[in-house]
Amino acid sequence: MAGYIVHTPAGLSAAAEQRVEELVPMDALADGSPVELAERAGFSVVTCDDVTDQFRTTCDAILRARERHEAELRAVDGDEVYDDDQRRKVAVLTGIDEGLLERSLIAVVKG
């Protein structure tokens, strides 16, 4: 199995966890190390690579592209949806910059 996981760093303080909860309302946000998550689920980790820099670059690029196409997106989606989507993306970017969000490529095998 291989894929990408967005997660918080291991060992966050209670205050930092609260900040994550307030900042990033993501349903698919892993709590802590993806290695620990995988091993708890009974997998052996083949590799776990940090791709947070690329994550930030992509998130920032999405925000900028959406700003370039703001008028068209607002016309199709409406102001409320456009603004909400922008807020979510800004929140993810802020989470990354505050060291609260990371993304990893993880490959595992059974057992």
Added chain:
Amino acid sequence: MPPSRGKQSEREFFVGRYGRLQSGPARQVEREVLGHEVGLNGFTTIEQASALLDFLELCPDRRLLDVGAGRGWPGSLLADSSGCQLTCTDIPLNALAGAKQVFADLGMGARSGVVAADVVELPFRSATFDAVAHADVFC
């Protein structure tokens, strides 16, 4: 177990979102940033999707499961590149309908399919698949 209110509202969000991601401007954004335009709700570029091939050992007689696949990403790239059989799962039906269209557009409709399912309750027997791919799903 029924989903929590938070989880339920997030699911409703994604159902609404997948209904909107087919728009021209949204696809333009996806094409400019991620290099593809499958109507994606995520952060996985073509390069990052391709990187998964190094780990999954896919070939035409192997079966790949892509969980939380939305409109079939990254599974559609992995199956298109390797010739493997592909099953994509997710919850929003409009996303899965979009995935089927992606498969048809790539000429791989005969070896690909979708199943509406939550990743925590997959309706498959053990050892149905040879490999699993995922992007921004697990928590």
